[in-house]
Amino acid sequence: MTTIYDSRYVIIVEQLKRVRVEKKVTQRTLAGLLGQQQSYVAKVEGGERRLDILELFDWLKALRADPLIFLREIGWVAQERPGNIPALPLPGHVEEVHGGLNLIMAWQGEKKIVFLQDAKPHDYLIVEKEITAIFQELNNHKSKTMNREAICKAFQLAFELLPAVNPSDVYHHIVYRLYLREYTKTNAEQSWVRAGGEAVELFVARHYADRLAANGIEIKALLSRGEKAAALAEMGLAGTVGDSKLDISLYGVIERKRYIFGGIHCKASFAERVSDDVPCSEAMMRSGLTSLLFTFDAKSFPPPAGDLINRGELGTHENPSDKRRYIEEHGSFDACFCYNLRSVPSKKKTTSGKRIYVCKFDEDDVLPQKVIEAWQQYKVKHKL
Amino acid sequence: MTTIYDSRYVIIVEQLKRVRVEKKVTQRTLAGLLGQQQSYVAKVEGGERRLDILELFDWLKALRADPLIFLREIGWVAQERPGNIPALPLPGHVEEVHGGLNLIMAWQGEKKIVFLQDAKPHDYLIVEKEITAIFQELNNHKSKTMNREAICKAFQLAFELLPAVNPSDVYHHIVYRLYLREYTKTNAEQSWVRAGGEAVELFVARHYADRLAANGIEIKALLSRGEKAAALAEMGLAGTVGDSKLDISLYGVIERKRYIFGGIHCKASFAERVSDDVPCSEAMMRSGLTSLLFTFDAKSFPPPAGDLINRGELGTHENPSDKRRYIEEHGSFDACFCYNLRSVPSKKKTTSGKRIYVCKFDEDDVLPQKVIEAWQQYKVKHKL
DNA sequence: CCGACCGGTCG
DNA sequence: GCGACCGGTCG
DSSP states (O other): OHHHHHHHHHHHHHHHHHHHHHHHHHHHHHHHHHOOOOHHHHHTTTTTSOOOOHHHHHHHHHOOHHHHHHHHHHHSSOOOOOSSSEEEEEEEEEEETTEEEEEEEETEEEEEEEEEEEEOHHHHHHHHHHHHHHHHHHSSTOOOHHHHHHHHHHHHHHHHOOOOOOOHHHHIIHHHHHHHHHSSOHHHHHOOOIHHHHHHHHHHHHHHHHHTTTEEEEEOOSHHHHHHHHHHTTOOOOTTTTTTOOSEEEEETTTTEEEEEEEEEESOOOOOHHHHHHHHHHHHHHHTTTEEEEEOOOOOOTTTTOOOOOSSOOOSSBBHHHHHHHHHHTTTEEEEEOTTSSOOOOOSSSSOOEEEEEEOOTTTTTHHHHHHHHHHEEEEEEEE | OOOOHHHHHHHHHHHHHHHHHHHOOOOOHHHHHHHHHHHHHHHTTTTSSSOOHHHHHHHHHTTTOOOOHHHHHTTSSSOOOOOOOOEEEEEEEEEEEEEEEEEEEEEETEEEEEEETTHHHHHHHHHHHHHHHHHHHHHHTTTOHHHHHHHHHHHHHHHHOOOOOOOIIIIIIIIIIHHHHOOOOOOOHHHHHIIHHHHHHHHHHHHHHHHTTTTTEEEEESSHHHHHHHHHHHOOOTSSTTTTTOOOEEEEEEETTTEEEEOOOOOOEOOOOOHHHHHHHHHHHHOOEEEEEEEOOOOOOOOOTOOOOOOOOBBBBSSHHHHHHHHHHHHHEEEEEEOOOOOOOOSSSSSSSOOEOOSSSSSTTTHHHHHHHHHHHHHHTTTT
């Protein structure tokens, strides 16, 4: 019959006793310091008498124990980790500079500046305010919005109001960092991993839906394990690769009949994780299906060593990373669409013939063009 | 010529001004509330006059701004994230129970209990104390110990003093959680990812070194990118798989000549990440080399939903996970050695013939046996 | 229930 | 410089 309150109080009492014993203070001595009888200390340590907050602090003071350290030991206050506060944008704080704006971040009480090219303070401030409100709403216990929906909404808003800005910077410096700043319900970094990753898939499917529908193509985010497995089964790949290795499926529609002709793998950033998707992608390509890779290629190095500039991980032609080689040399995907304007696109000719395209979400975006082409080719090949 | 001190102060002034403007308080009004002339406010906001800490708090009070919120906004204090404090063992706090001990953790001020089978309080308390000292030393800025070396030392100590306890629980509930509790120099969770992962590789190589050396086998942790690439080149796999996809190499030695005959992939936990290693492992096996998988298969679900019991991710025979299938069905590794005693080992017969073995670090540990067998078979096959 | 999501770290 | 390391999350 332990209530939460009781359990919390038990920890306090046990730790108070431990501190006293460690400091080799007897119950009698402590009682003397507190101006009380020994029975007072015994009753408190026996859980018979509860301390109010002021009594607790007097108690700790008498033991010469640091209250903050004590609160950490009982898990009420996080361990002090001087380095665990990531760089976060200061609320409403930007400065207009030539060609864009400087986003002012605080990191460990130091000021860090990130330049956002082609961003106007007025637009940024609207974006920050709206996204802040969206994410704060998630902390509300009555909020019915799912985290991935909220983040997807934040992407849509930010890309619409800041169309000229490097999309990967919007992802990484605005939406991601505002989520870290505002989301407090659970561990924000890990929640971002879960919800931010799915939000990218949702965003991609929604952003291109109309453009592709106009060309007889249906794009579908595969959010559940069941949907993923079903899509892989439709492709004839059930059981040959892991069942959960595709993010978005692409269907061509002819007279209400749907033909699955490809899919899109989504990765916010690469790290070593792109190799997860390679076996599924290669299996898709062997089955004559189009396998595309969407990525923000977001990667910056944080302070103190790094400069926070989001250079991505694809490297250059002269000095390619393994990730670039997966596309250009091994041809493990039919194409990679990268939304980090600092990333270096492939040359027209590559070893495998497959290319990295670098785009913004504008009329020159090649992703929908390539999807439409792939469907045309599928129709020709299968005489549809 | 901005010193760190200046940069920090600039943030304070700018944010103080922002708070005043947001609250629609004029400089004159604020000055009145502070019992000062308007020029005082102007000078402070202009950076000409510095506020001492008490003046700062008076200032915030006059603006009816919460000091803690303000300190968070300037990045001096972490955002309050009620859920971001992981379950951490309370210092020196265990209770002896039948068949083992209860490890007492604090999570959000609640008490959480994890049962450690076959652990004795006396031994646990030594382990906790020693590991705490090792990890606290890392916070010392003069510490020359590398994080991975410190964690490896913690593993060696803990497995030696608690030989009967589930090794995965020692990894997950003792070493990992003490690292979270004690390591404060940088973001402890991410530091654990980096250093804890490498420490597992180091530990495996060191733990088995003598036993294997007695059988003419050299085991080597591949810690640098160069070492990994070199080992893959020796195997004849350079360039065919990513260059960084092997953790430990195995050499047989005959008359000072070294023959690479296999390798070990290490994974503290699976998640989806085992598929990273599958392509390299399969390539090794195709080349006639032995490819083994070492894992703690550590996975518990934390509060509030989870019960913290470290059940791993391999599932059962009736309900296998994708990870079990990688071994038992697809045979993507020659064997999987799993050090979580709650994991279900393979039956003697599997579809692929490859098996999951569940072990402790004792005389029945099958890993060294299988490595020695593999080297014998290699010698026979290559007539060495 | 039980899976894949991703980025700070530090060698 | 620049890579792979892993676990809380939440649908």
